[in-house]
Amino acid sequence: MTERDNVVLQAIRERRSVRRFTGEPVTREDALTIVEAGRFAPSGLNNQPWRFLCLWPGDARVHALAGCTKYGAVVEACGLLVGVFLDRDAMYSPLKDHQTAGACIQNMLLATHSIGLGGVWLGEIVNQADQVLDALSLSGERYELMAFLAIGHPAHPGASSRQPLETLLLEAF
Template sequence: MHDHDNPVLAAILERRSIRRFTAEPVSARDLRAILEAGRWAPSGLNNQPWRFLVIRPDDPRRQALEGCTKYAHIVRGAGALVAVFLDREAMYSELKDHQTAGAAIQNMLLAAHALGLGGVWLGEIVNQAPQVLQALGLDPEVYSFMALLALGHPDQKGSSSRRPLAELLIEEPGDA
């Protein structure tokens, strides 16, 4: 791990997937800041095709979502969930729009980390996208389900490792 004085670089290097949360609620202010970070992700033609749905612990749709994933325990324990969709009418390129959804998701995870919260990007649940849309009462003709973020106050330390950069480079970038 590198020491960085730059808060953006530090957040990128320090963020980890957090799957266990305390019972402390996520404040409306923190949720708004996380959603704003998602809103400011880059998008092709600035089409901003992402749509977000926040599901709080007392939302009756939460239990239906639990039944859509093998990670029900993470859904159940989160202080807040953010379901991420693409608005089919706002899309112009499936590839670019899927990429921009990923950028919005990463922005939200970094924002959560910067606010002292934890989060995890649940991807397995997209295999049950039709059930998710039904559980949330959303029209599949309008919305394409991208991911579910589980957010909350961390009840664990995250850990991860990365392959050396040299293994990921197709060629060395050289010196400027």
């Protein structure tokens, strides 16, 4: 099997951040597919510390969240927001659990791409985590904000470049 024939490797190479959306609704079935992909990420001791919050356009919390990030226009324009949080009661190692949240988010972004939607990882919003938790009426003692994913039907293909592999290797092989 060539790399081109491998759907997983193809999705990894083709997925790009999408920040502009058509306005077409995202179905609850698609949302479920996306969070299910997150649920299947690896986690240390299989503790699965992630928790998800799905918000659709029209929910007053979307507007409140838009005010918590410099990417407010993206928040307001997407068809689905997926909040990813760590449940401190389910955590066993902060470093390991933060890493697993990244794997969870990547799974969801790959699932988003694979079903023909576009999405972007909104990480900057964590700089206003207290404000976000307030807007969502969630306990900061229990939940730690990892990111929000803005998802929708892409109005444009995402694009970006990658550094040559040689510049990223600490040692050639």
